[in-house]
Amino acid sequence: MNQRELPPVGLGTMGIDDPAVIETALELGYRHLDTAQIYGTETVVGEGLARSAVPREDVTIATKVWADSLAPDDVRRTTAESLDRLGLESVDLLYVHRPVETYDPERTLPAFEELRDAGTAGGIGLSNFSVAELETARAVLDAPIAAHQVEFHPLFQPEDLLVHAREHGYPLVAYSPLANGRAGEIDEVAAIAAAHDATPEAVCLAWLAAKESVVTIPKASSAAHLRANLDARDLELDPAERERIDAIERTDELFPE
Template identity: 80%
Template sequence: MQLPSIGLGTMGIDDPDTIATALELGYDHLDTAQIYENEAVVGEGLARSDVPREDVLVATKVWADSLAPEDVHRTTEESLERLGLDRVDLLYVHRPIETYDPERTLPAFDELSDEGTIGGVGVSNFSVPELETAQDVLEEPIAAHQVEYHPLFQPKDLLAHAREHGYPLVAYSPLANGRAGEIDAVVAVAESHETTPEAVCLAWLAAKDGVVTIPKSSSREHLEANLEALELDLESDELERIDAIERTEELFPE
């Protein structure tokens, strides 16, 4: 699945106008989830926008308490109703915990794909062994893997797996949940370019082959700034300096 370099993470967004503004500015990938409890907000924002539905990739996720086969089907229909859509382009297993059973859960996702209800099967927060099991069970190829990825948490094994198997890695929380300005290497690079640490985080991720990112923003100013960050070209030594950060902080562990 070809995903835009930058999309909009919507966790915590409760105003449809934010979604509509993002689409107006050029965002064409909206990422939500059942547990965010804002699929209706995303759907309303999409409806308010003049951007054609076919020009926007919409993704949502089935939460861990609804991964039994019958619940996958039921909650996906409920998601579609809240979004005001007849299909989503990408449906993720949000986390492989609780009711997740690869032998039972994943065939339900395949069925939704066969029906045309979803465009692709995604996974989120999987380990490499869990990815390998999913690949063995799924009829469809993994369309995307969404994981926490920022300078303080760099799951390089997951990136290597994504590259080896040809699917995109979708980086959530790319700005380290507001901590970008606390990371010395990132701040130093930002100062050399007269830009923000947040822009450096996004440019660093965008420079990685096979990685796309979905920062969350609520204001027009930040939405614009995140798009502009893609125009920032970092030198190879700057990228390597951030790659070499040894401090590890997973912000959203299981």
């Protein structure tokens, strides 16, 4: 698993309850679907994938083991349950959702490696880790980190995590890239959107897509929003515009631990 295998814009599925949304997303060109045990959307993702004419091997499927199931036996058990809900024999990315509660790097990560070695998971992902926690994981894991998923939007920019991703050659997967519906309330983003006759949401996605080592997974349900998020890849911001967003100093973390 490396950055070339993750498209610039994938689909976050938290809150999606209709398999037809997944099927439509795949028809429109999405090739990265992100779910999690705690989202309750694995069945929806699996049904949408099964309905689609897009070959399974063309789609990166990612799920996450929740914080209460990170003891080795629970990792194995709940991953099997996730695969059953997804209707799959394997996932391409299996994440540690948060390094809290039952997480113990010396016990949790070897269990993930067992699943990777067995072909159940293509790569081991981490989510919501600090730099120190990433370094501990790197010391335990035999294989490189496949991806690190974190909250990243104009109001919350964890630059230390981006630096680490670039230094160690894995993609940073940005969730909540539209600031949970607040993109239009960000003055800098709104002004840049007006200059391009674009939406604030498109500006947020274009800003992230222009960053080295960053991919993003906005959630959308309607065909119009699904299409618009993909189209944002084609919006080009100039360096000054990107720097204007980079310089926003607010730190509004929407999903703290």
